[in-house]
Amino acid sequence: MTEAGRSVLHPKHISARRREWNKTLLGLAFISPWLLGFLWLILYPLFASLYYGFTEYAILTPPKWVGAENFITMFTKDKLFWTSVGNTLYYVAISVPLSTVFSIALALLLNAKVRGMSIYRTVYYFPTVVPVIASVMLWAWILNPQAGPLNYLLGLLGIQGPGWLSDPHWSKPALIILGLWGLGGATVIYLAGLQDVPTHLYEAAELDGASGIQKILFVTIPLLTPVILFNVIMGLIGGFQYFSQAFLGSAIGAGGQGTGIGAPMNSLLFYNLYLYRNAFGYFQMGYASAMAWVLLVFVLLLTLLIFKLTGRFVYYAR
């Protein structure tokens, strides 16, 4: 900035060091709302939950140190823990690739110069603004095994529709469909990425005789890789934090509230639901904190691994 200009303006008797310190104080003053919040709502809780993870803690009595017992129970004895891990991995492994492929395809469609593009974009984005409770309720209604329109349509094709949310084998696919309904958000991000692809690259490819599909495969997709990477990582992180849809889906689909979190037959018991059940259902704050830390370490390792593995495939133009 104007360091030189300012030192001329300022009286010489104020030392440079003092001025530097004043600037730092001013900066800290401006960021203090965030900094204070960081200290008492992020940093302290981060270490507190690590500590709770090694204790037995039911809130009313002080935490009791139990060493690594929570972790040992989790990994070796608690079958439901592994059920929740399995459910979560199932969901993430199917919904992230599916939504990536579909939202890129949609973005490519929208990016082609068609008339009324903004109307289509509005329509596709629209489901993402509908509150979760409303979207789960409407999908539970559509997927209703007896009276829902989807199973009726399947019936017309001669297919006996499954029980969806009330069937342990079909409850996760039901939620995946529900999730795909909201892929408009990712589509808009891809669309913005597509509009950043310089047109001269397409022209060059055309001169070399590239077909439409070749242009997509060899120009568009490579230039889109940073956006894809971002969306995949956000999708993974979001997938491991999956909660509200599953919570409401299991309550509504399995025949109403009170049938237990993760119903039917724990098929919707995702990691986060199990964590919630331990913390606020059984008040096992120690065990739930241990689960939270296992998740944190896992997500960090996974993110690092993805960056390592994809480093060669991601193309950064800038």
Next chain:
Amino acid sequence: MRAETTFKPDLSSQEEIARRLKMRARIRAYLASFTKHFTLIVVGLIFVLPMYWMVSSALKPNAEMFVIPPKWIPSQLLWDRFPKAFEYIPFLLFAGNTTYITIYNVVATLVSCTLVAYGFGVLQWRGRDVFFYLLIATMILPYQVTLIPQYIIFSRLHWINSFKPLNVPAWFGTPFLIFLLRQFFMTIPVDLIDAAKIDGASHPRILWNIFLPLSLPALATMSIFTFMWNWNDFLGPLIYLSDPNKMTLTLGLYNYIGPGWDRTEWGMLLAASTMIAIPPVVLFFFAQRYFIEGISVTGIKS
């Protein structure tokens, strides 16, 4: 002239070929655009029909809700479902609570994020970048890790079953929105700041008189995001609110799901769900630009 006549047959056949090629290209373009629109409309229907199904079911007589084949167009529209839902569920009470929490958080978030973004994006000071990396790091932290200790802190403060756990954190800023506004602040020319400084303006004055008026689009995006997150939030109210008088719409509605399909007033719940969705949907239609801009920034600036 003579040259032209000699070459004329050749030329006409070339013209002929050119015309045919042009025709063919035009037909192909029409076909391509038709396929595109067709695909876009079919996919669009998949996105819109569920919403239609919810609204039409909310207006259907109970007898038509569970019939096979499904009734796409109700025989009569029961508009009084909406006023009835107001009574069945204490809708106005829940809506009032939700509105209070949401508006409060929009205001508090704007105030806190503006100050912090100025400190990160405009002021030059030693150690700034270290703190900024810290802020970025908190954005990828899974919320579960802080959830339980936060709950314990709030319960020690006797804040459970009050709006405080949902409201007070807003005064401490939202990392993602701070980041968004900082990016915006950094596009404002340094000359403006220097000119203001020479005129003797203080930092709060520069922030208020120069930065805020120029940042209205970014502030609109931030308000919209905060509105959506709070209006649609389910987990926060689920954990912190249990008094029926303090519940928000999402949590309140959840509590009205009965213990079985046949013991739930679906018509009422669907009508209420439709009403919950109205404010965000209306906001989206009027402020679409800010939604799309905010979302796009998320992806590109990564």
